[in-house]
Amino acid sequence: MAEGNAGPRIIRPQPGPQTAFLSSAADIAIYGGAAGGGKSWALLMEPLRHVHNPDFGAVFFRRTTVQVRNEGGLWDESEKLYPLLQARSRAAPDLDWTFPGGATVSFGHLEHEKTVQNWQGSQIPLICFDELTHFSAKQFWYMLSRNRSMCGVRPYVRATCNPDADSWVAEFIAWWIDEESGLAIPERAGVIRWMVRIGDAIIWADNPQDLAEYRAPNERGEMVPILPKSVTFIPAKLTDNPALMAADPSYIANLMALPTVERERLLGGNWKIRPAAGLLFQRGWCKVVDVAPSILKAVRGWDLASTPKTEENDPDWTTGTKIGKLADGAFIVLDHRRDRQGPNGVETLLKNTADEDGKTVEISLPKDPGAAGKSYAVTLTKKLLGFNVRSTPETGDKVTRFNAFSAQAEAGNVLVLRGPWNTTWFNELEGFPEGAHDDDADSTSRAFNALTARFETNDEFAAPIRVGGDG
Numbered sequence: 001m002a003e004g005n006a007g008p009r010i011i012r013p014q015p016g017p018q019t020a021f022l023s024s025a026a027d028i029a030i031y032g033g034a035a036g037g038g039k040s041w042a043l044l045m046e047p048l049r050h051v052h053n054p055d056f057g058a059v060f061f062r063r064t065t066v067q068v069r070n071e072g073g074l075w076d077e078s079e080k081l082y083p084l085l086q087a088r089s090r091a092a093p094d095l096d097w098t099f100p101g102g103a104t105v106s107f108g109h110l111e112h113e114k115t116v117q118n119w120q121g122s123q124i125p126l127i128c129f130d131e132l133t134h135f136s137a138k139q140f141w142y143m144l145s146r147n148r149s150m151c152g153v154r155p156y157v158r159a160t161c162n163p164d165a166d167s168w169v170a171e172f173i174a175w176w177i178d179e180e181s182g183l184a185i186p187e188r189a190g191v192i193r194w195m196v197r198i199g200d201a202i203i204w205a206d207n208p209q210d211l212a213e214y215r216a217p218n219e220r221g222e223m224v225p226i227l228p229k230s231v232t233f234i235p236a237k238l239t240d241n242p243a244l245m246a247a248d249p250s251y252i253a254n255l256m257a258l259p260t261v262e263r264e265r266l267l268g269g270n271w272k273i274r275p276a277a278g279l280l281f282q283r284g285w286c287k288v289v290d291v292a293p294s295i296l297k298a299v300r301g302w303d304l305a306s307t308p309k310t311e312e313n314d315p316d317w318t319t320g321t322k323i324g325k326l327a328d329g330a331f332i333v334l335d336h337r338r339d340r341q342g343p344n345g346v347e348t349l350l351k352n353t354a355d356e357d358g359k360t361v362e363i364s365l366p367k368d369p370g371a372a373g374k375s376y377a378v379t380l381t382k383k384l385l386g387f388n389v390r391s392t393p394e395t396g397d398k399v400t401r402f403n404a405f406s407a408q409a410e411a412g413n414v415l416v417l418r419g420p421w422n423t424t425w426f427n428e429l430e431g432f433p434e435g436a437h438d439d440d441a442d443s444t445s446r447a448f449n450a451l452t453a454r455f456e457t458n459d460e461f462a463a464p465i466r467v468g469g470d471g
Contacts, residue, residue: 009084011045014243017236018042020190026232030132030173032160033184034269036244036251037236039160040077043128046158047105051085054102055151058126063134065109068095074130075107110135116142125149129159133167141197163265165274175204176233182272184235194228237269259406275399277434283426285409286416292332295324297454300357301364301447302350303439309340314436318346319443320353322361323451331408331448332415336425338440347383354387364450365391399433402441405448
């Protein structure tokens with residue numbers, strides 16, 4: 001119970017998975033596996049049982065400090081909860097709370113692999129990982145060695161996560177996940193198993209006695225038994241969080257609007273689904289039209305390569321995709337170019353295409369990291385003098401960059417202007433990300449993301465433009 005401004009307030013977990021997570025006796029309990037399951041609040045409530053212990057301390061980790069401070073993130077949410085127990089906050093130089101009884105809760109990051117060394121020698125009774133799949137296995141196991149206690153609280157770890165089929169966490173919790181469907185096995189939710197880790201190998205058992213034979217040398221070189229750790233996984237979905245569903249009924253619609261892979265992960269809790277050909281794009285999602293409607297703004301996005309085709313090679317393509325925004329909020333793919341040329345040929349292709357598009361069409365170029373990439377972007381921009389050219393570095397992996405366009409296409413919000421390039425473009429996007437080349441998808445992502453970014457920054461687009469010419 002806590003005293004709020006309007007009198008006593010009861011702080012308790014919601015019935016179901018959240019309660020199961022907070023009552024688990026496991027040394028390592030992992031919670032979530034979908035979006036909206038009340039993961040952050042479950043994690044934030046965990047230390048509250050120890051706040052009267054003056055020697056107790058907990059540390060919450062996100063991969064980066066930016067993630068800790070994000071709107072609606074851990075620190076933001078802690079400011080709604082911890083003051084109810086008269087905790088005092090400190091935001092500089094570190095993020096932490098001190099409770100009246102002397103217990104502390106801190107917020108940290110492990111942005112780089114070597115950041116774990118900052119915690120060398122630490123004793124942390126409770127370690128909490130928010131979005132465990134964002135951390136490497138090396139970071140997790142190192143920090144587990146810092147999970148020690150002299151305050152009377154048995155050291156333990158709590159973590160939350162969303163599904164990621166390619167993360168080490170997927171393998172770690174594989175026993176709780178159905179191999180065929182990728183979904184959590186209901187009857188195994190919250191079941192505790194035991195493990196020992198020898199080198200990089202994990203040996204599992206249903207009870208600790210079955211692991212008694214495993215030994216390791218201590219600091220004196222004597223072979224001693226390895227103390228097993230207990231582990232559990234407790235799945236939770238949005239439907240397990242009635243408080244969020246009542247407060248934000250539209251949230252489920254937001255999840256439903258995600259591309260197939262992300263929707264299956266974040267709404268369905270699928271740990272096996274991966275991006276595959278046909279999952280991120282299907283031509284049947286798009287309506288092909290013979291005439292383009294009035295367009296508010298258009299962007300041509302480029303993916304650049306500079307190796308000519310020969311009989312012996314299969315180089316990447318230089319591709320350029322032009323996408324327009326319509327007045328009704330939909331999008332239209334207006335044109336797509338692809339060629340395999342050397343540097344001079346690429347410059348000619350960009351210049352000729354810009355002349356055809358006209359000066360009302362923004363040109364978005366990738367800026368590769370490093371001096372050479374920056375210099376090349378500057379060179380191309382000079383070649384396109386007089387046109388609206390912007391170069392930006394790529395952020396995130398290729399699938400992540402493609403997801404926004406994929407979601408709009410799947411929702412039926414993308415038209416395609418009929419042209420001889422249609423079949424090739426459809427084929428390449430349907431094969432992404434498993435095809436031999438991803439250049440067509442990359443230029444499509446760049447055009448779409450640049451176009452939507454321009455609207456998000458509240459740029460003024462005074463009048464509709466024509467599809468070609470100087471508009």
